[in-house]
Amino acid sequence: MRDIAQEVGMEAASLYNHIKSKQELFRELLLNMAHLFTKGMEEINDSSYTPIIKLEKLISMHVKFAVEYTDSISLITNEWVHLEGQAYDQFLELRDTYEKKFENIIKNCIEQGYFSPVNTEIALFSILSTLRWLYSWYSRNKNMNPVELEKEFIHCLLDGLKKK
Amino acid sequence: MRDIAQEVGMEAASLYNHIKSKQELFRELLLNMAHLFTKGMEEINDSSYTPIIKLEKLISMHVKFAVEYTDSISLITNEWVHLEGQAYDQFLELRDTYEKKFENIIKNCIEQGYFSPVNTEIALFSILSTLRWLYSWYSRNKNMNPVELEKEFIHCLLDGLKKK
DNA sequence: TTTTCTAACTAACAATTGTTAGTTTTATCC
DNA sequence: GGATAAAACTAACAATTGTTAGTTAGAAAA
Numbered sequence: 001m002r003d004i005a006q007e008v009g010m011e012a013a014s015l016y017n018h019i020k021s022k023q024e025l026f027r028e029l030l031l032n033m034a035h036l037f038t039k040g041m042e043e044i045n046d047s048s049y050t051p052i053i054k055l056e057k058l059i060s061m062h063v064k065f066a067v068e069y070t071d072s073i074s075l076i077t078n079e080w081v082h083l084e085g086q087a088y089d090q091f092l093e094l095r096d097t098y099e100k101k102f103e104n105i106i107k108n109c110i111e112q113g114y115f116s117p118v119n120t121e122i123a124l125f126s127i128l129s130t131l132r133w134l135y136s137w138y139s140r141n142k143n144m145n146p147v148e149l150e151k152e153f154i155h156c157l158l159d160g161l162k163k164k
Numbered sequence: 165m166r167d168i169a170q171e172v173g174m175e176a177a178s179l180y181n182h183i184k185s186k187q188e189l190f191r192e193l194l195l196n197m198a199h200l201f202t203k204g205m206e207e208i209n210d211s212s213y214t215p216i217i218k219l220e221k222l223i224s225m226h227v228k229f230a231v232e233y234t235d236s237i238s239l240i241t242n243e244w245v246h247l248e249g250q251a252y253d254q255f256l257e258l259r260d261t262y263e264k265k266f267e268n269i270i271k272n273c274i275e276q277g278y279f280s281p282v283n284t285e286i287a288l289f290s291i292l293s294t295l296r297w298l299y300s301w302y303s304r305n306k307n308m309n310p311v312e313l314e315k316e317f318i319h320c321l322l323d324g325l326k327k328k
Numbered sequence: 329t330t331t332t333c334t335a336a337c338t339a340a341c342a343a344t345t346g347t348t349a350g351t352t353t354t355a356t357c358c
Numbered sequence: 359g360g361a362t363a364a365a366a367c368t369a370a371c372a373a374t375t376g377t378t379a380g381t382t383a384g385a386a387a388a
Contacts, residue, residue, distance in 0.1 A: 001346060010366065013347075017365050022346060078242055122316045129297035130290045137289050152286045160324010165376060174336065177377075181335050186376060 027087045030080060033072045034094045036065070045101050051108035055127075056154050058102065062131035063150045066138050073135040099124065106161075115161045127157050191251045194244060197236045198258045200229070209265050215272035219291075220318050222266065226295035227314045230302050237299040263288065270325075279325045291321050 001022055005012040019025045040061045044054050066073055083091050103124045109115040130153070138144055165186055169176040183189045204225045208218050230237055247255050267288045273279040294317070302308055 002344090011368080013349095013368080014366050016347070118320060119316050122313075122320055125297075125301050126290075126294045126317075126320050129294045129301075133289075133293040133297065137293075149286075152283050153290075156282060156286055156290050156324070160320070166374090175338080176375095177338080177379095178336050180377070 023084055023087075026075075026079075027083060029072060030076055030083060030091065031087065031094075033065075033069065033076045034091055037061075037098055038094055041098055041101055045105065050114070051105050051112060052114050052158065054105050055109065055158055058105070059127075059131065059153050059157065060150050062134060063146055063153065066131075066135040067146045070135050070139055073132075074139075077132050077135065099128065102128065109161070114163065116163045118161060123161060130157060187248055187251075190239075190243075191247060193236060194240055194247060194255065195251065195258075197233065197240045198255055201225075201262055202258055205262055205265055209269070214278070215269045215276060216278050216322065218269050219273065219322055222269070223291075223295065223317050223321065224314050226298060227310055227317065230295075230299040231310045234299050234303055237296075238303075241296050241299065263292065266292065273325070277327065280327045282325060287325060294321060 001015060002012040004025075005015050008015075015025075019028075041058070044057045044061070047054070047057075049057065080088075080091055080095075103120050106115070106120045106123055106127075110117050110120070134149075138149075165179060166176040168189075169179050172179075179189075183192075205222070208221045208225070211218070211221075213221065244252075244255055244259075267284050270279070270284045270287055270291075274281050274284070298313075302313075
């Protein structure tokens, strides 16, 4: 809290005029970010695009967030375990439904003949790991061009799954 | 330290008969794990296998470590930033040369016509992210069969890169 | 048995942590 | 200009942290 206070130019105690506790601040940051992902997923999932285009739009969203909210993404990726009480449960539920929807889109790609039949759980895991760690590679390598990045990802993550 | 002491059945102060400091213990755990990876990489890289087989062996190593040393892998993946002084520098150097060698093997795959020409930096990043996060999916899903896992990974991570 | 050494113990330290109580400053509105 | 509210401040608290000093138990060596 003293570090945060210094960063915004006040004493640690003064922060408590604006927040109720450190946990509240942390929870707010994390759940806001989680809801951003949830909202993005819903918009994409409810659209009428083909499942492949949906995947491309999801990848695009992850790249955008990694570049735009690098710090928050670092938080949500690494520190969510420190959420307490019902915030922890709520986060896990948001994450779970996000992943389920993501996997369903992959399943649709297979059903509709775009992808060859693969283990969707592993495909999901592979894609999500890459997207979730993107922020850390991006902060090591700020000269990566986001647009280029997005294009390469769509190629690299999806083309391998496509039917020949 | 009190938690660790309880886990091994003694008082926190007694730990200091065995270690010099918390940092030393932490450093020991982390750098040992880092050297395991380095050693594995060297053995594979110095072998006379084709670059594709080398990649398969690397994947196999990551899967094995994720299953065998789940906790240490969690440490090395998430907590390395808390290394101090020269241990920090040493870790970064080990990681850097590991990644460079990994990328070189991918480049060899392209040069020797196994892979279609891709951005090797992004391919490396994608593969490594997946392998590094494997431990966390494995601890969520202990019923994953390591042998099956390895096979699926080799398929999922490499086949997408191969020439048709 | 006596000595020695290892590894546990108790008690306490200093530093750091999130937080609260009470006070003063700053801006806003009548 | 005086009242009011918001937001900063100082000072301190209680809890937790890594660690040290000094002591004691237990096994091995003499």
